[in-house]
Amino acid sequence: MxxxxxxxxxxxxxxxxxxxxxxxxxxxxxxxxxxxxxxxxxxxxxxxxxxxxxxxxxxxxxxxxxxxxxxALVDAHTHMLFAGDRSWELKLKLGGVTYGEILRRGGGIYSTIESTEAASDEELMRGLEDRVGAAIMHGAGALEVKTGYAAAPSGEARLLNIIRRIKSTAKLVDTLLMHVPPRGRDREAHVDAMIEALPQLMPSFVDVFCDDGAFTVDESKRFLSAAARLGIGLRLHADELANIGCSELIGELSLSSIDHLLKTPGDVMAMIAKSRTAAVLLPCTALSMMSGEKPRVDVLRREGGIPALGTDFSPNSWCPSMEAAMELSTYLYGLTPLEALMAATTNSAYSLGLKDVGxxxxxxxxxxxxxxxxxxxxxxxxxxxxxxxxxxxxxxxxxxxxxxxxx
Ligand SMILES: [Zn+2]
CATH class of the missing domain: 2.30.40.10 (Urease, subunit C, domain 1)
Structure with a gap:
């Protein structure tokens, strides 16, 4: 024995x-x-x-x-590394103030970039450890953590290092996120600088917020293609706020995940379903944006796609719980409990390249x-x-x- x-x-x-x-x-x-x-x-x-x-x-x-x-559950999409909170925006959102207007009033992603840049490494590490601890308490054994709250590549490098230095009982996967163009500076030069930084940074994955008000399809493609040439895995925020053609990059790049997909048309969702790319559903986010919008899960199911799940934990969507993401995937998007489990375990792990997890x-x-x-x-x-x-x-x-x- x-x-x-x-x-x-x-x-x-x-x-x-x-x-x-x-x-x-x-x-x-x-x-x-x-x-x-x-x-x-x-x-x-x-x-x-x-x-x-x-x-x-x-x-x-x-x-x-x-x-x-x-x-154990696997969270395929988080923005857990930041300082500050944006709880004060909730009342504005409840009052019907749009995301664009909140940005104009000093809120949104740029305000988190300011508070994150002002925070010490120790503060950021403590915040991340607390949030990872909360994720574990809701069943997560592995999770992705994105950078993205820095104004320049040097700040992104600091955030990437913090993710790598965290000691956690859960498995963490680092993603370098090109989040929003810097204010008042040349956006093309920023994309170039991010591309130039890649060989030194060598994250496990890169990601781009490709959307109205963030990066264009061309800028996203340029950054992702440069990362692909270095053998870095690719993720993409696509079609969350508007359909500007981001999800069509599925036909041009080998993506590990394509995330959000609230505005993705049925024919493009069918292409995603037939590909080897995981479609990451983020039901907490639509709620935090006060949006009733839903991805075309019916097409994803009909065409035999690969659904994955994430919390999208961020200052805009304070949801550390993959249990909640699973529950909401059933009640908002119609996933059966078994489908939700497969999305939240093996498929989220697959999207993160974790072969022995999930x-x-x-x-x-x-x-x-x-x-x-x-x-x-x-x-x-x-x-x-x-x-x-x-x-x-x-x-x-x-x-x-x-x-x-x-x-
Ligand atoms: Zn996100």
Missing amino acids: RVIDLLIDNIGVLATARKSPWRFGDDVFIMENAAVAVSRGEVLDVGPSSAIRKRYRASRVIDARNRLVTP VVAPGSRALLAIWKVNDIDWLTYWMGGGKLSLLVLGSIVVEPKAASPAT
Whole structure:
């Protein structure tokens, strides 16, 4: 009998993808009365509880108490690194003040750039650690963190370094975001400077806010193409505020993710669905923008696309919870609880190039969530969060509100 570090036993239902990426309509691996054997932070074996118990003796056993176990959630899109907040904008938004007008009154992204530039590295690190901690408490085992609140490439380099220096029990993926053109300076020169900085910075991914009031399709394409030549992964904010043709870049560039898609026409959504690019849905954002707009999930589903999910946590959309993103994806966008789970686990991990995350299978990292529910439907049927029982992050077992090393 082999000795292992950890056995998760008495799993009522284990639900995980069979392959990555998961496309709408694909099968899912579901096993009742299951157990998972973990050794050195890796999943060693998955099978019926009776068989796994015969094969292994564990120094620690977690009794899942007949509940649902899934991969830990993966947040495919966050802007968690910034200083300050913009809570005061909420009343303006409720009063019908437009985003453009809020910008004119000194709010919006430019105000966050000012407060972030004024903050020390320590303040920024503390803020990011707190937000990552909150994400973990809602079931995230891996998340993307974008830069983007700096006025120049040197500031972006500082933010990228902070993401890389954070010590977190969750896996973090860094993305260099070209967010908004600098005020009062030549925007072409800014794009050139960002391109020139790429070989030194070498982020895991680059991203561009391609939209009305941000970067044009041509500027976005120039930046993304330069990153692609260096082998950096590509992400794209597209069609959130207006359709200026950003999502059509799907036909020209090999994107890992294309995000937002609120204004994407059906024919372009069909192209996205047929590609290998994950369509990242961000249901918290539309709410924070007071918008009833929805992406064409019907087309994405019909054409067998790859849905992924993110919180889009930012000062404009203060949502650290992937549980909330999953719930909203059901009630706003019509994803079934199982579709929401696949989007929030294997597909978000796929979009971030994390091959051993977002699934529970031999060889994958031991990142698992044990929920307080017995059935997949309850994952989004129960609204308001609070469903996480335990999160296994390698050798660390996190209880909501309290983290302790496994012994
Ligand atoms: Zn975003």
